[in-house]
Amino acid sequence: MLRTRLTSLALATPVRQTSRALLSSSSSALHSPLPPTISRAQQLRSTISRRSFSVSSRRRDEELEGGKPAPVLPLPEVFSCTEQDTKRLTRLRNVGISAHIDSGKTTLTERILFYTGRIASIHEVRGRDAVGAKMDSMELEREKGITIQSAATFADWDVKESSREEMAGKYSINIIDTPGHVDFTIEVERALRVLDGAVLVLCAVSGVQSQTITVDRQMRRYNVPRLSFINKMDRAGANPERVLGQIRNKLRIKAAFVNIGMGEESNFNGVIDLVKWKAIYNEGEKGMIVKSGEIPTEFMEAAIAKRAELVETLAEVDDEIADAWLEEREITPEELAAAIRRATISLKFSPVFQGSALANKSVQSVLDGVCLYLPTPKEVPALALSVASPHDPPQTLTPTTDAPLVSLAFKLEEGRYGQLTYIRVYQGTLKKGGTITNVRTGKKVKVPRLVRMHSDEMEDVDSIGAGEICAMFGVECSSGDTFSDTPGGGGYSMTSMFVPEPVISLAIRPKGQETPNFSRALNRFQKEDPTFRVHVDAESQETIISGMGELHLDIYVERMKREYQVECVTGKPRVAFRETIQDAVPFAYTHKKQSGGAGQYGKVVGRIEPMEMDEATGKDTAFESQVIGGNIPAAYIPAVQKGFNDALERGILTGHPISGCKFVLEDGAAHQVDSSELAFRLAAQGAFKEAFPKGRPVVLEPVMKVDIVAPLEFQGAVIGGINQRKGTIADTEIRDEEFTLTAEVSLNDMFGYASQLRGMTQGKGEFTMEYLRHSPVLPNIQKEMMEAHRSFTAKK
Numbered sequence: 001m002l003r004t005r006l007t008s009l010a011l012a013t014p015v016r017q018t019s020r021a022l023l024s025s026s027s028s029a030l031h032s033p034l035p036p037t038i039s040r041a042q043q044l045r046s047t048i049s050r051r052s053f054s055v056s057s058r059r060r061d062e063e064l065e066g067g068k069p070a071p072v073l074p075l076p077e078v079f080s081c082t083e084q085d086t087k088r089l090t091r092l093r094n095v096g097i098s099a100h101i102d103s104g105k106t107t108l109t110e111r112i113l114f115y116t117g118r119i120a121s122i123h124e125v126r127g128r129d130a131v132g133a134k135m136d137s138m139e140l141e142r143e144k145g146i147t148i149q150s151a152a153t154f155a156d157w158d159v160k161e162s163s164r165e166e167m168a169g170k171y172s173i174n175i176i177d178t179p180g181h182v183d184f185t186i187e188v189e190r191a192l193r194v195l196d197g198a199v200l201v202l203c204a205v206s207g208v209q210s211q212t213i214t215v216d217r218q219m220r221r222y223n224v225p226r227l228s229f230i231n232k233m234d235r236a237g238a239n240p241e242r243v244l245g246q247i248r249n250k251l252r253i254k255a256a257f258v259n260i261g262m263g264e265e266s267n268f269n270g271v272i273d274l275v276k277w278k279a280i281y282n283e284g285e286k287g288m289i290v291k292s293g294e295i296p297t298e299f300m301e302a303a304i305a306k307r308a309e310l311v312e313t314l315a316e317v318d319d320e321i322a323d324a325w326l327e328e329r330e331i332t333p334e335e336l337a338a339a340i341r342r343a344t345i346s347l348k349f350s351p352v353f354q355g356s357a358l359a360n361k362s363v364q365s366v367l368d369g370v371c372l373y374l375p376t377p378k379e380v381p382a383l384a385l386s387v388a389s390p391h392d393p394p395q396t397l398t399p400t401t402d403a404p405l406v407s408l409a410f411k412l413e414e415g416r417y418g419q420l421t422y423i424r425v426y427q428g429t430l431k432k433g434g435t436i437t438n439v440r441t442g443k444k445v446k447v448p449r450l451v452r453m454h455s456d457e458m459e460d461v462d463s464i465g466a467g468e469i470c471a472m473f474g475v476e477c478s479s480g481d482t483f484s485d486t487p488g489g490g491g492y493s494m495t496s497m498f499v500p501e502p503v504i505s506l507a508i509r510p511k512g513q514e515t516p517n518f519s520r521a522l523n524r525f526q527k528e529d530p531t532f533r534v535h536v537d538a539e540s541q542e543t544i545i546s547g548m549g550e551l552h553l554d555i556y557v558e559r560m561k562r563e564y565q566v567e568c569v570t571g572k573p574r575v576a577f578r579e580t581i582q583d584a585v586p587f588a589y590t591h592k593k594q595s596g597g598a599g600q601y602g603k604v605v606g607r608i609e610p611m612e613m614d615e616a617t618g619k620d621t622a623f624e625s626q627v628i629g630g631n632i633p634a635a636y637i638p639a640v641q642k643g644f645n646d647a648l649e650r651g652i653l654t655g656h657p658i659s660g661c662k663f664v665l666e667d668g669a670a671h672q673v674d675s676s677e678l679a680f681r682l683a684a685q686g687a688f689k690e691a692f693p694k695g696r697p698v699v700l701e702p703v704m705k706v707d708i709v710a711p712l713e714f715q716g717a718v719i720g721g722i723n724q725r726k727g728t729i730a731d732t733e734i735r736d737e738e739f740t741l742t743a744e745v746s747l748n749d750m751f752g753y754a755s756q757l758r759g760m761t762q763g764k765g766e767f768t769m770e771y772l773r774h775s776p777v778l779p780n781i782q783k784e785m786m787e788a789h790r791s792f793t794a795k796k
């Protein structure tokens, strides 16, 4: 922030004070250390944009000072890294490849694997050889040409030449390729939870798209620094300048090119590295050989301007570059590379690369960028909570192999030979044959087998050090569990990840006789994927599956057929309605029964109140006990919580689950003989049933953000279609011959939209939709739903 920077500058050396005086007195006094060839006009332009920078920075400062509580500072590290650890970690990167659907993540990863020697030949997504890319190993992925599950791999990369000599040499990189379709968003979520850096891929034609924004939000949630890679530079209509503008404006991050393309579309034949100040070409089989040379004269002017823009953007976020710039000092490639690294890791900047994965151009530059600009595991502090006092500030872990183990199971796969658990080791060492404790359950287990994943292949290893990602075989656990190797679990638990709630459901039954495979498959999918849920409807006795979208559920239905030989019949997709209250309601409820023998007695006093979703975990229901003194014995409090959880399952208005509600237990009473767990469980249920109708309850429905892209001539028809579905148009953007329309539409009104859009745009329109929030349904709809529910239950 400018203001904080100024304060620190004011306290520093006299030279820095001069900088401060310059910055605050007049922006026209600013000069840039641009190469001598720079024109007057360019200098003027940079002064102007510098001015607007000071304004926007100030605004951001004010926003930050706008009364938000100061974040809790984590406790300092307990252990320290050995020299050996530091050496290893400096050469280690854990990165994710994330982006909108079809932007070329898997194609890029395929090149990375080829250039690093992990695969012997390149196979394309939807390629003619029908083999398919390495990372899309599932049959369905290869058939459909989309990524469904994230896949992990690792590779070694040699940075042959760096502007910072000490950074050249060999690196180990763990890579996770993630799906772009929003229905599989949990795969991105859990990958970003455990990765230290990311490559955000963008299409040079389409730029920032709806899922780019979703992925950006996920990267921010876990503070993941990112490189931006503008892919598909070979495509007609490629416009990297526009994409850069969108990164800055739509994703609101400072960004600048670190390389620029030479030639466009089919003439795209290499890039100019603005840091090394060289032209880079790909030659040989599949662009395997990287050659560098002088910058061709025809690109010199553009290169100078773009390097100046890079310096200028960095000066806005990096003190050292700002000072050098103000002093009108030439900035060396070494300084520039160091500043890009600093600014990227501190989440203030994203270096932007141009290239084409399919045309085998500039992928090696991105690999160099991963090593040079993304953080080491040591540079991203991992935090864990004390199990004994979870409200204490989090503890900063140390990625040293000698400390007690703290590791997080972030993804599970149920295989024929047992559970495969993907795990990130944050501190300590995970050893094959070692005994580890699941911190959540307290259960001790032996690690039978430890592997490193290469898509669907495994390579056995004996131990994995801090900062690494690997997988364990044959250990039962849930996604999000923490493992430790010290007695009692070492006392630390990693914070969990954000899990979005399902929005759509359908009834499912096997065709013909039900075999054990039906429930076996459902149990497996439910365990692997926290956004996929299964329950039996109490009213209709049907098995209901819920998930993030129609594609999500379709894929599971198809997998049941292929992997479990269970063909299924499914009902119509239904929207996942919810119920909630709008006001807090106090309660004082006594559950009392006297019938012969021992009676039942439990009294609960407290309130239920509306609750906002927790941004970190996605949870919007909670139980809190404020009971002090022994009016309710501590042993009965979990029973009260159980009663509340029972009540959440079925709403009182329409039978849909309850969300956005907190149960606060303040007081109560117990009877020495007649009180029991059951009595308190029933008391909580009774209290909830009595209080809920007094809290102005409403039925909620999922509202979706719908993005539609279609040729301009169909704009009128598309808008008409959205209006007809009672949607609210949030934004329209026109680009060349195409328009993008963003609207908010309730999911219930979106059924059948795919075919309607196809029909009204001659098949040229595309849309994506993403869950936005649950909102109250219209009062008349709520009334209808309540009446239908009432008559259904009355019939029963």
Ligand SMILES: Nc1nc2c(ncn2[C@@H]2O[C@H](COP(=O)(O)OP(=O)(O)OP(=O)(O)O)[C@@H](O)[C@H]2O)c(=O)[nH]1
Pocket (backbone or CB within 6 Å): 099, 100, 101, 102, 103, 104, 105, 106, 107, 108, 124, 125, 126, 145, 146, 147, 148, 178, 179, 180, 181, 231, 232, 233, 234, 235, 355, 356, 357, 358, 359
């Ligand atoms: N012209 C061009 N096409 C590309 C490029 N990179 C990828 N593609 C094509 O874009 C399509 C999608 O590529 P993928 O690599 O599957 O994209 P993805 O981002 O992994 O897709 P999802 O995982 O399904 O989100 C394929 O047909 C690729 O051949 C590129 O640089 N240029």
Ligand SMILES: [Mg+2]
Pocket (backbone or CB within 6 Å): 105, 106, 107, 146, 147, 177, 178, 179, 180
């Ligand atoms: Mg893919």
